[in-house]
Amino acid sequence: MSAVPISEHVALVTGGARGLGAHIVRAIAAHGGRVVINYRRSADAAHALADEIGDSALVFGADVTDKDAVGVMIDAAAEHFGAPVTTVVNNALPDYSFNGDGRSHADNLTWTELDAQLRGIVGGALNTIQAALPGMRAAGGGRMINIGTNLVQNPVVPYHDYTAAKAALLALTRTLSHDLGPDGITVNMVSGGLLRTTDASAATPDAVFDAIAAATPLRSVTTPAEFADAVLFFLSPWSRAVTGQNLVVDGGLVKN
Template sequence: MNALAPALSEQIVLVTGGARGLGAAINKAFAAQGARLVINFHRSASAAAALVDELGGAGRAVALGADVTDRDAVFDLVARAHEHFGAPVCTVVNNALADFSFNGDDRAKPDTIDWPAFDAQFRGTVAAALNTTQAVLGDMRSARFGRIVNIGTNLVQNPVVPYHDYTAAKAALLALTRTLAADLGPDGIAVNMVSGGLLRTTDASAATPPAVFDAIAAGTPLRAVTTPDEFADAVLFFASPWSRAVTGQNLVVDGGLVMD
């Protein structure tokens, strides 16, 4: 497995929910290293098209729409990506987020939250990651190489704001990360997670009051709120040859707010 790990410049990378916010930052970070990008989007077609242009056009990136909770749509997405680049996806970043607003004052409380809220988060997080994994598994096994990076949250370790549905789904994704790592390691496939706190700023965190950002910054050793660009750097590590002996891990990237 270690000897076959390609450089980032040789990889074809699928980032789900990759047109805006953190997903766009991850795509830009991979592009800066020469990777070719599959920019998945659901409703953000114009943003995805603009990002393709920014990253160098069709030779460097392709925007492909698909609802990642739809298994057939994901398999079709992966097939279209293979056709476009003439080679299979070898790295997947499961970044897509079910609709959610990080506003602690407006969160659902334990006595009112209902199961559909949990179901939406589990479908958008766990089912989506399972769909992408299954869609790329055949090619990764054939190549004896694959990288799957799941995006998590430090709220699993430190639920300072009890977003019950969102955090439960991310905790389940962490469990799936580890079971997949144990099962797929012999095939040369590494599965890891990068977990962040509140990022300054994405669409999801736009509803967060400025005072909350300031309080988080004051509570970190680095005295700063992590940016999407900083978070993306850690994602690149798990896709790179530098992480060739690492799998089943959860790296918390939040300025040291949570030390796990």
């Protein structure tokens, strides 16, 4: 798999129906890759996106925290495309409100909140990775790409539960890269900050976007399409010698 072009991959994008996930789906499909658009509740958006892409897209509804449902999804993708899933992009998020005023603080943060994020972000990723492993090994390798956040390095807004779960996913990215490297499977993370614009950032005031842009060397806020370009790097043969890494894509705001 080390020199396989994007066009030969079957890629699962969790939470791929809308927001950043939809941009990643479009980017992979634009380079000839076959894509599984996973969704939990956004069925209409998922089917609309698949109609836009055409025969290279498969829509599948599954909660990534349900290990059995994930296994069924991986098997269905292999049967549909006649080839195993060789790329997993772990993008799905549990329900979360990025509300700086309404977030939990140190004195009222609960384990229930932390557990929900850990189960959704880390548990969901573990389920998809484990389900895809047999097919990747049979294919001679694969790509695991986890979506992270620059809040781990620079918690400008202390979203404790969300950030802790993404930090745990970064640790899992690095440890899994050791286990799976001998199988020709790379495991990497792409981390962003505030993106202009997704569902999560739609309510963000222009003044906040402007302040972030002014703080970056590129003087701009990263777009979802720009972020998706970086994900493509880890699908491509150009990343064949890169694993266990965290690529921060935020215009240079955070130096990793």
